[in-house]
Amino acid sequence: MEAPGEAEGAVGPGGRRGGLRCRHPVAEMLDLPFLPFSIFLGGLGFMCVAFVSAWCQHWRGGFALDGGLQMFNWHPVLMVTGMVVLYGAAALVYRLPPAWSGPKLPWKVLHGALTLAAFTLAVLGLVAVFRFHNNHGTPNMYSLHSWLGLATVLLFSCQWLAGFSAFLLPWAPAWLRALYKPVHVFFGSTILMLSVASCVSGINEKLFFSLRNGTTDYKCLPAEAVFANTLGLLIILFGVLVLGALARPSWKRPDADSPDSCQPLLTAER
Numbered sequence: 001m002e003a004p005g006e007a008e009g010a011v012g013p014g015g016r017r018g019g020l021r022c023r024h025p026v027a028e029m030l031d032l033p034f035l036p037f038s039i040f041l042g043g044l045g046f047m048c049v050a051f052v053s054a055w056c057q058h059w060r061g062g063f064a065l066d067g068g069l070q071m072f073n074w075h076p077v078l079m080v081t082g083m084v085v086l087y088g089a090a091a092l093v094y095r096l097p098p099a100w101s102g103p104k105l106p107w108k109v110l111h112g113a114l115t116l117a118a119f120t121l122a123v124l125g126l127v128a129v130f131r132f133h134n135n136h137g138t139p140n141m142y143s144l145h146s147w148l149g150l151a152t153v154l155l156f157s158c159q160w161l162a163g164f165s166a167f168l169l170p171w172a173p174a175w176l177r178a179l180y181k182p183v184h185v186f187f188g189s190t191i192l193m194l195s196v197a198s199c200v201s202g203i204n205e206k207l208f209f210s211l212r213n214g215t216t217d218y219k220c221l222p223a224e225a226v227f228a229n230t231l232g233l234l235i236i237l238f239g240v241l242v243l244g245a246l247a248r249p250s251w252k253r254p255d256a257d258s259p260d261s262c263q264p265l266l267t268a269e270r
């Protein structure tokens with residue numbers, strides 16, 4: 001007879017299901033625990049926010065709300081914080097070991113709240129750049145960066161509304177939620193990739209604008225360029241690590257594909 005917890009489908013220590021995730025002993029040895037990884041990733045996210053803030057404060061004149069150049073500086077800070085760091089944290093909520101057992105509802109609410117906070121920061125970041133452009137008579141939406149960025153934020157807003165309606169409100173039938181879930185997962189990763197691409201193109205564009213007419217040429221690699229290029233690399237590393245963590249099978253919630261994972265917010269059972 002099977003011992004309790006050894007039955008197929010039972011969640012074992014660390015959240016792994018006995019019988020369902022049979023892995024090679026070498027693979028087990030190389031298995032990276034989620035906790036140190038998430039601490040490292042949290043530190044990296046903090047560094048991204050610290051670097052973008054330090055760049056804008058030290059080299060670009062700091063922050064203000066007057067519609068001038070210092071108002072623009074809110075744009076990179078809010079976009080990196082919202083669309084990359086907070087969004088990345090929201091994407092990994094279901095990978096936290098405490099989220100593996102028990103009801104999924106609190107984690108869904110946390111995921112929805114973090115993505116909503118990310119979206120709010122992104123909208124404020126866009127308000128900052130549009131106000132700056134309008135105050136200076138600069139045309140809107142002429143660059144590849146602006147097209148890519150706006151498309152990313154629009155996709156994010158559709159994703160949030162569709163996710164909220166399908167997974168948190170009661171009217172979507174179970175079959176529709178099950179059908180939509182892989183689409184939601186696919187676009188979740190896609191939006192993060194597009195956000196990283198938007199940030200990198202924005203950093204590049206800002207450096208070209210600021211250093212071309214400044215006292216130091218970009219091609220002489222002044223300290224500001226080294227710093228902002230490093231910021232770009234940190235953002236890419238953050239994005240790659242989040243995507244890697246999302247793809248790692250052993251960090252997925254064991255019942256990720258069960259009908260419960262499609263349970264809405266407002267039902268009698270929860």
Ligand code: HEM
Nearest residue numbers: 076079083130133140141143146149150198199202203206
């Ligand atoms: C996901 C992140 C980002 C998104 C979605 C985004 C989106 C946008 C959008 C839609 C505009 C056009 C505003 C207008 O036409 O009035 C814009 C402008 C701009 N952004 Fe970003 N941005 C992001 C990150 C960044 C970052 C990190 C920087 C770094 C400094 C940056 C630098 C700029 C610059 C210099 C402009 C003005 C020139 C232009 O319109 O291309 N952006 N951004």
